[in-house]
Structure formats: structure tokens, C-alpha cells
Amino acid sequence: xxxxxxxxxxxxxxxxxxxxxxxxxxxxxxxxxxxxxxxxxxxxxxxxxxxxxxxxxxxxxxxxxxxxxxxxxxxxxxxxxxxxxxxxxxxxxxxxxxxxxxxxxxxxxxxxxxxxxxxxxxxxxxxxxxxxxxxxxxxxxxxxxxxxxxxxxxxxxxxxxxxxxxxxxxxxxxxxxxxxxxxxxxxxxxxxxxxxxxxxxxxxxxxxxxxxxxxxxxxxxxxxxxxxxxx
Amino acid sequence: xxxxxxxxxxxxxxxxxxxxxxxxxxxxxxxxxxxxxxxxxxxxxxxxxxxxxxxxxxxxxxxxxxxxxxxxxxxxxxxxxxxxxxxxxxxxxxxxxxxxxxxxxxxxxxxxxxxxxxxxxxxxxxxxxxxxxxxxxxxxxxxxxxxxxxxxxxxxxxxxxxxxxxxxxxxxxxxxxxxxxxxxxxxxxxxxxxxxxxxxxxxxxxxxxxxxxxxxxxxxxxxxxxxxxxx
DNA sequence: GACTCAGATTGATATAAATCAATAGATCAA
DNA sequence: TTGATCTATTGATTTATATCAATCTGAGTC
Numbered sequence: 147x148x149x150x151x152x153x154x155x156x157x158x159x160x161x162x163x164x165x166x167x168x169x170x171x172x173x174x175x176x177x178x179x180x181x182x183x184x185x186x187x188x189x190x191x192x193x194x195x196x197x198x199x200x201x202x203x204x205x206x207x208x209x210x211x212x213x214x215x216x217x218x219x220x221x222x223x224x225x226x227x228x229x230x231x232x233x234x235x236x237x238x239x240x241x242x243x244x245x246x247x248x249x250x251x252x253x254x255x256x257x258x259x260x261x262x263x264x265x266x267x268x269x270x271x272x273x274x275x276x277x278x279x280x281x282x283x284x285x286x287x288x289x290x291x292x293x294x295x296x297x298x299x300x301x302x303x304x305x306x307x308x309x310x311x312x313x314x315x316x317x318x319x320x321x322x323x324x325x326x327x328x329x330x331x332x333x334x335x336x337x338x339x340x341x342x343x344x345x346x347x348x349x350x351x352x353x354x355x356x357x358x359x360x361x362x363x364x365x366x367x368x369x370x371x372x373x374x375x376x377x
Numbered sequence: 378x379x380x381x382x383x384x385x386x387x388x389x390x391x392x393x394x395x396x397x398x399x400x401x402x403x404x405x406x407x408x409x410x411x412x413x414x415x416x417x418x419x420x421x422x423x424x425x426x427x428x429x430x431x432x433x434x435x436x437x438x439x440x441x442x443x444x445x446x447x448x449x450x451x452x453x454x455x456x457x458x459x460x461x462x463x464x465x466x467x468x469x470x471x472x473x474x475x476x477x478x479x480x481x482x483x484x485x486x487x488x489x490x491x492x493x494x495x496x497x498x499x500x501x502x503x504x505x506x507x508x509x510x511x512x513x514x515x516x517x518x519x520x521x522x523x524x525x526x527x528x529x530x531x532x533x534x535x536x537x538x539x540x541x542x543x544x545x546x547x548x549x550x551x552x553x554x555x556x557x558x559x560x561x562x563x564x565x566x567x568x569x570x571x572x573x574x575x576x577x578x579x580x581x582x583x584x585x586x587x588x589x590x591x592x593x594x595x596x597x598x599x600x601x602x603x604x605x606x607x608x
Numbered sequence: 609g610a611c612t613c614a615g616a617t618t619g620a621t622a623t624a625a626a627t628c629a630a631t632a633g634a635t636c637a638a
Numbered sequence: 639t640t641g642a643t644c645t646a647t648t649g650a651t652t653t654a655t656a657t658c659a660a661t662c663t664g665a666g667t668c
Contacts, residue, residue, distance in 0.1 A: 559616060
């Protein structure tokens with residue numbers, strides 16, 4: 147049962163900037179507007195379910211979401227946290243047309259859905275836009291390379307430190323409130339929930355961070371960054 | 378000191394098929410031919426060095442190469458093995474123009490270098506080609522997702538089993554000779570060299586594979602596949 | 609044929625991290 | 639207020655895997 151609300155009005159008032167969209171001209175933007183629909187989700191709702199057919203490019207207008215893949219034994223891997231201004235093109239596009247990851251709302255979430263058709267048309271007709279899309283893809287690839295290094299060569303402390311730094315970038319502050327659960331944080335660091343908690347406790351006891359419930363504050367960014375770098 | 382030999386002749390005789398290039402028309406192919414140079418490497422030579430500026434799209438005409446990234450403490454992660462027909466676009470393209478990985482020759486290797494300029498021109502002017510490039514990128518992303526699952530949720534045996542299956546696909550046979558060292562195989566599986574050897578020995582003792590030096594033969598694909606799937 | 613050197617293999621040990629089990633909070637409904 | 643339920647936390651234990659150290663093998667060299 148979904149409580150999503152569809153709202154087609156208000157496009158002309160949208161000022162959320164999606165990186166890459168700057169290459170689009172008036173008429174292409176108009177096509178996007180024609181094709182799109184604004185959908186609102188409640189915290190916890192699923193926006194994309196891995197394995198389903200992909201029909202939309204999804205833009206985050208407001209709120210946070212997690213992008214994750216299903217691993218083995220019902221465990222998940224959280225790949226990234228999405229926020230205002232992000233847009234996601236499923237890697238199924240031009241391949242098998244399936245979604246290769248799930249996305250769910252971490253807060254109440256406003257999205258803008260653009261049809262694959264409109265997106266494809268823009269990709270074909272506007273080569274600057276196409277370049278931007280490829281560029282975005284290359285950035286994603288580079289992030290995944292980093293993730294591989296994290297997993298292969300860093301131990302728990304390094305991975306958790308990286309996660310905290312990552313979150314501070316997402317929330318754009320050294321002190322932040324997160325709606326990610328401990329399990330989510332563990333899935334983002336590829337450690338067990340219990341281990342994550344122990345590492346956080348350790349950081350707290352060493353004064354590197356302050357943590358109370360879902361409030362996290364980085365006290366010594368340098369130390370954290372060092373732990374993250376060394377592994 | 379490099380022993381690479383540059384050879385501009387013989388283009389018209391090239392019958393190596395690069396996936397994605399089928400979208401190119403005569404004149405675009407001609408541009409590629411104009412811009413390219415054929416370079417031959419000896420086993421062990423470096424074709425791309427991580428951190429350098431990327432100047433070429435590299436096509437593998439003959440032979441094998443490994444694509445790897447530098448991790449922590451001088452350890453490497455082998456991302457994939459390249460073979461005839463593969464071509465690689467650095468993820469630095471349209472971003473920082475740097476190579477984010479290294480490539481080195483596993484055998485004597487014939488390559489075809491196409492300039493970034495010619496590639497970019499084709500990408501801009503031929504939207505079917507652009508789509509193919511994006512498609513290739515999406516496939517790479519999906520492979521990396523799989524790799525994340527391998528690293529996060531599988532244990533050594535599962536990862537090594539995956540590696541053996543991967544190699545049998547690369548060499549297109551259940552029995553193959555590889556020029557990857559034990560260290561390379563370990564870097565491809567993200568385990569230590571010693572652990573890799575122990576797992577191979579274990580598989581051998583259980584009759585799942587036959588291994589002698591660099592000759593590997595899969596005796597029970599089903600078992601191996603199962604170990605790989607379960608983790 | 610002895611010598612060297614790099615890679616491969618084996619065994620012993622240390623350690624990181626998952627798992628299991630129990631308890632503690634927090635949130636919600638009745 | 640009391641259960642009920644879910645998440646978070648803590649402690650004890652087990653297990654997987656890296657590391658260290660030693661030996662072996664084979665290809666090249668003199």
C-alpha cells in the first residue's frame with residue numbers, strides 16, 4: 147500500500163538544479179516537463195525495486211534516499227545516499243532495461259520522474275547532454291573503484307571512518323542528524339551491525355566523534371580522515 | 378625502456394570487431410583509422426599507468442592484458458582481464474582526463490590507439506555510437522556491483538571460485554593456460570596470495586579442478602558455480 | 609652442473625571481525 | 639500503564655583469513 151501523491155502542477159516553479167541538465171535547451175526542458183510527473187514518497191517507501199523494469203529517470207527534488215543492492219543471504223549493500231539535486235539513471239538503460247538496484251526513501255521525499263523516452267530523445271539529440279550523462283557515469287565508476295579499495299584493503303575502522311566522512315559531505319556539515327539506521331550504516335560500510343556499533347563506540351570513547359542516537363558530530367576530522375586513509 | 382613498435386600500416390586488413398563500433402559509418406571509421414596508431418607491447422609492459430593523462434581509447438587487437446587499480450600499501454586490485462575485441466575508455470574522459478587505472482600486458486599484445494579527439498567527435502556526431510558507449514559503461518557498472526557483492530558477502534572460496542569461472546569465460550574454455558601469476562589471481566579475488574594457493578589446493582584435492590602450474594581445468598563446473606553463488 | 613633469484617607452496621600463528629546470545633531502550637497501541 | 643515489538647547495545651565465542659617464516663621449484667646464467 148503506497149501513499150504516494152502524484153502532482154503535475156508547479157513545474158515552472160521548480161528551481162532544483164540537476165547536474166547535467168544545464169546542457170538542455172528550452173524545448174528539451176519543455177519535453178522533460180511534459181513527460182514528467184512529480185511523486186511524493188513517505189519515509190521508508192520504495193521508489194525503485196531491484197529487478198523491475200526501469201521506466202523513469204528519477205530526480206530527487208527534496209529529501210534523502212538510499213540506493214542499495216541486494217547481496218547474499220538477504221544482506222544489502224548501501225551504495226550511496228541520494229539527496230536534492232541528484233538524479234539517477236538505471237544502469238539497465240540501453241542494456242536489459244531492468245533496475246539493478248533499489249532506492250528507498252530515508253525521509254519524506256519529493257521526486258520528479260522523467261520518462262525513459264524523453265530522456266533517450268534528449269540523449270540522442272543533444273550531444274552536450276549526452277556528454278554530461280557519460281561524465282556522470284564515469285564519476286560513478288570512479289566512486290565504485292574507491293569502494294572496491296575500501297572493501298579490499300581497509301579494515302572496519304577505516305571503512306566506518308570513510309562512511310562518517312561521506313555522510314558529513316552528504317549532509318554538508320560536521321554535525322548532522324541521520325535517518326539511516328545502524329543497520330543501514332553497517333550496510334554502507336560493509337561490516338556487521340554489531341561491529342559498526344563497536345567502532346562508533348570506540349571513536350566516541352576516543353573523542354573523535356560525539357554520537358547520541360542519530361546525531362553524529364565529527365570532533366576531529368583530521369584523525370577520522372587519517373583512519374580512513376590508512377585503513 | 379619500452380620495446381613498443383609503432384605500425385600505421387595494415388588498417389584495411391583489420392578484422393577485429395570492437396563491440397559498439399558497429400554504429401560507426403564509413404567516414405567515421407575512416408576518421409578513427411586516420412587518428413589511430415597500432416602499438417605492439419611485450420608481456421609485462423605497461424600500456425596505461427594510473428594517474429597519467431589519458432590521451433587514447435585503447436583497443437585490444439590480439440593478446441591479453443590486466444586492468445588494475447592501486448589500493449593501499451602497494452597492493453593492487455585486478456578489476457578485469459582484457460582480450461581481443463575489448464576497448465577501454467578511461468573513466469577520466471569528460472571528467473579529470475586522468476587514467477584511474479593501470480593496464481599491463483599479460484602476453485605479447487597488439488593494440489590500436491584511437492585519439493580522444495576522434496573518439497569524442499564520433500561520440501558527439503553519432504548518437505547510436507554514443508548509446509553504445511553508455512551501454513558499455515552501464516555494463517561495467519553492473520560488473521562492479523557484482524564485484525561489491527563478491528567482496529562484501531562472499532568468503533575466500535566463493536571469491537576464488539568466481540575468479541576461476543570468470544577466467545574460463547575469458548579464455549572461452551573449461552581448460553585453459555593463464556599468464557596471470559598467483560599474485561594476480563589473488564588480486565583478482567581480493568585475497569592474499571597464500572590464501573589463494575590454499576583455496577586452489579583445496580579445490581584440487583576435492584577434484585573440482587585440475588591445476589598444474591598455470592594450467593587450470595574445471596572438472597565440475599556445477600560445484601564451482603555453486604560455491605561461487607553461495608559464497 | 610652448480611648458482612641465483614623469483615615465484616610458488618606449506619605450516620604455524622596472530623588477529624580481525626562475524627556470529628550468537630542476552631539485555632536494554634524506545635516507540636506504539638490498547 | 640502494560641505489553642508488544644523493533645532497534646540498539648554489550649559481552650562471549652568462533653571462525654575466517656592475513657601475516658610471518660621457512661622451504662621448495664624451476665628458469666635462467668655462468
